[in-house]
Amino acid sequence: MNDTAKTGSNGSLIGKRIPKKDAPEKASGKTRYIHDIDLPGQLHAKILRSSQVHAKIKSIDTSAAKALPGVHAVITAADLPWQRPIGVAKDHLPLKHDKVRSPRDEIAAVAADTEAIAEAALKLIKVDYEPLPAVVTAEEAMSPDAPRLHGDDLIAPGPDGKPHVVHQASHDNVAMVFQYGQGEVATGKAASDAIVEDVFKLHYVTHCCMGVSGVIAEFDASENLILYSNTQVPFLHKREFAELLGMDPGRIRIVQPPIGGGFGSKLDIYPFEPIAIYLAKITRRPVKLVFTREEEFIASPTRQPVLMKMRSGCTRDGVLTFREVETIHDNGAYTSWGATTPFVMMQTISSLYRVPHCDYRTRAIYSNNPYAGSFRGYGNLQATFAVEAHMDRLAEAIGMDPLEFRLKNAQDPGEVTPQGMHFKSCGFKDCLSVAAERSEYQEKRRANEARRNDGNPVKRGVGMASMLHVGGGAKIYPSDGCGTILKMDDFGRVTLLTGASEIGQGSETVLAQLVCEELGLPLTSVNVVNNDTDVTPWDVGVHASRTTFIAGNSAIGAARKAKDKILTAAAAKFDQPAEALDTRDQCIVEKSSGKKLVELAKFIRSLHFSDKAELVMTSYYYEPPSKHQDKQFRGDVSAAYAWATQVAEVEVDTRTGIVKLVKITGAHDVGRVLNRLGIEGQIEGGIVMGQGYALTEDLIVENGVIRNPNFRDYKLVTAPEIPEMDVVFVETMDGEGPQGAKGVGEAPAICVAAAVANAIYNATGVRITALPFTPENVYRALHSNSQPPTWVAAA
Amino acid sequence: MNEHLRSTAVEREPAPPTPWGAADEIATYLAPRSLDAALEALRAGPVTILAGGTDLMPQSKTGRARFHPTLMNIRRIPELQGIGEASGMVRFGALATMTDLLENALVRSRFNALWQACDCFASDQLRNVATIGGNICNASPAGDTLVPLLVFDAHVVLASKADGTLATRTVPLRDFLVGPGRTSRRPDELLTAVEVPLPNERFVSAFYKAGARPALDISAISIGVGANPAAGALNDARIAFGAVAPTAIRAPRTEATLEGRLVAETIEPALKAADDEISPISDVRASAWYRRELIRNVLRGMLENVGQC
């Protein structure tokens, strides 16, 4: 507790409990989130959404809304013939012009003096629809006579201003396909002594950031766009907004106020952002658009729902032989990052355990349902749920202890998988052993199994699951870089300008810490600037657990350059080789004796005012030295990989179906702990998010409509429900990682549901392959009043 | 093809007559400081009554509730405050909050089921504000306090000045609740208090609300049980259910089955009677089938527990 580091004087900061730099402001209510910012002259915008699930828009009458006093602009697609599409597949116009494909669809928008006026104006807009048949399951969507969601080419102006086909018609409702294979599955099957097959069904959940979505758009007198945005990828969006608006990217500045939660939800551009920009352009006023909570539920992305058929085999000696997987992803009406989650799912399917033969095919199918985006874990919760169920089932089939079975097939350091991932640091087997030992997994599993049929209606169960996830950046874009500018003032204070965004995860603290470690400075002397694309250097964005690793390495590089510069100058002054000097405790010291030569601030001042005017500003840019995957998805996706094993202990009340998560024991290979406080917070928060996915959260979509768009019926985990959490870190000191660390942001959420599923089986002998484990779902499964998920006939 | 041809309209609340919704509805705001003034206002015309506001505010914001031209805040009326006991009758002022009830020694010692219901009511912030009168008048089939109040044979006291003079009537809670969100309160009446006969000291009671979390949950079902147990039998057995009928209900046939007999011998017929007495629906929170299963399984455990007292 008391190792809270206030200065660098008591040695290294690495592994200490460092409080977040922004925490005092946040705890005092002084932090200004986007909701708290008002610009002079600002108008308020509201969006009219569809009252239909699927319909042609015959006409829109905005005259009454326009006539309402206080209304400055009402826009529809007809007002914006130059609209260009957004999204991963560019199949999505911000304002819909021909038809609506889901109830979230944006039809018109109003800018007015107040939110109340904007809200009232929406009610005066009359839309005449011609209803179309709705397609609300992937099965329906795949049938040959199903209505086509995107049956026509989408035409929009290209960079030359002329009409181009920007998204081609889909005549089979297929939005995206992925296929990956290694080895020969037939060979693997032939070598198998045991084969198991299941259909898994993973449900809709959504991010529920406590701060709802919002944006403020403003054009300056020279038509430059300033966007106050919650985005997690400011530099990529700068370019995307430029394309969308037909603007020079250099004229777009994105400012990021502190963000009320991200979790991947802010990786894509959503219609409300361009809509606010259109309104700002038309009204020549700043326009602020903030969601209500209901709107946040309806118009935010979800986690990708997945229907998955998996077949796996092993020999009687417990060696995995093959894995064959097919998935159907309900793509919803438009394509966002959810459709690309197979990219991550295939890594778990092919490489969490050693599987010589593997086949994975997947299709994302358009429907009139909500669409999925990226969400902490990015497909891996879904893939891990299935893979880890099969690890238990295969172990049981051959009569082997499930821990032993996993250890036998787990990856080792140095392994290059058939998919081409190179596991340079890998603490997987340690994670398995440590988690099992600390939780007494084997003893409890046997004891619970023996008690399964006793008279007690409350059953206890223990279950294990592990995960593999990117931990050293993710090569999704052509670059995975992050820039840093480091500026030292003549009082020895550092301003670190980084492209990496802070979304609550603690990146600014860990970056400051890494810089202090290099320069021998106390944390209080580093200020991090990370929120303005006009000021900060380029970065891909905050996603894929990459910031500590990528931005951390970048910051270390910048700090080392500054240090080199200072020590080189000091070497000349003190007539010693630079290698013999160091910076420590805000001084330049002799490395060997620790003798203080001069105060750092004083020395820097002397550089500023010397005839060489050395200003000690430096910059550094880091790009991890690994190749991209090829078109067959072979190769590394990350410079390092994170591993974890979690053991869940549950109580299942067979009278009610209520599953209580009693304890999670987690062993996480994090490379190295940098900020113990921060990493514990990430793990604990991730575990509870995983708990919500497993047990409480269920975004109910019926006939294309979200039935529970509120916290009353969409149940986030509350404080009394959290499990006991015993988290231990396996430090493998990654060679590429900053101070040996790997990324960890997503890891803790990934295996909870899989572990809970195995624990429920251990408790009851019932294998449930569909999430969530809400009381009724579990009760039905326990009392044979539910059908396990079935594969899609049309597929 | 036919199976695709389902209705595509999104079911939403009908649009209000003016685009301003709640902002356009309230012509007059009153905050009377006496019961008399409040009753005069009620006599004068349609009034929306505001107490804690914890249901009214979100209902009005989402358009689920409409305001009458007069919004009357009754929180400053002294006659509606307080909890007290006189000659075997406990009176809960309509403005008693859940926190008031939780902190009341009499509730703690003699009305266990009510205390338990208040304990798992929403959250501390809501318990500090939500009133017993509001919870009753809101008449949710899943209203947390209704089930234990039914067990304790609560009556509501209604005051009015229909003909210019103060009139009160006392109505059994079970008659007061007439449907989801509907009570037998006349528009000119104000619920001033809830009266509950003090049960004898041997009377035991319990409340159960289905859910994985202790509170902040709208129950899939709730059950209240009360009785004077004696040597494995239940006397004065009282059973009430929430969220399995249009209102919270007492279950007289279940009670009759249990009355005076050994629990161990009557439990199966009692469960059968309970199943006959409930009429659950399926909604976003639970299916009718699951609600029936919960009632059966949980009631069994509760009866066994009471039987062992």
Added chain:
Amino acid sequence: MSANVSIAFTLNGVAVRATVPAHQSALEMLRDELHLTGTKYGCGEGECGACTINVDGSSANSCLLFAADCDGRDVVTIEGLADDKLTERLKQSFVTHGAVQCGFCTPGLVMQARHMLDKNPHPGHDEIKRGIEGNLCRCTGYKKVIEAIAEAGEASNLEDAR
């Protein structure tokens, strides 16, 4: 438009007068009219606790409170506790325990914790969990929040002993 109501109340120790539309929530009044943005909008339905304030010594969701109902009452927001010793200790404890991540729920949690410690100066972990069951947090998993509140309670214990 809705009737306007003239009210007078104490806000963070200062007497204030305001004219509010009858349907307006205290949250809207605090944020939009009085520019006290430490109180957050999270759901508008009393389910998340981000808008927790203290009224007459009791915590409440300001999104459910009619602004007009503030008349004559003593209203305290997170801004009003800047000088309060116990709140200072709580905030410090939140910081050192890592109970803050995105921070959006934090002012509401601090307000609720402050009220909890008023009623129960030394709560145990289970009491704290129940005390904050109406405050949703998506980042921390609550564990560090619970520890932070517990330590602030323990610290007040030490102080009492002195």
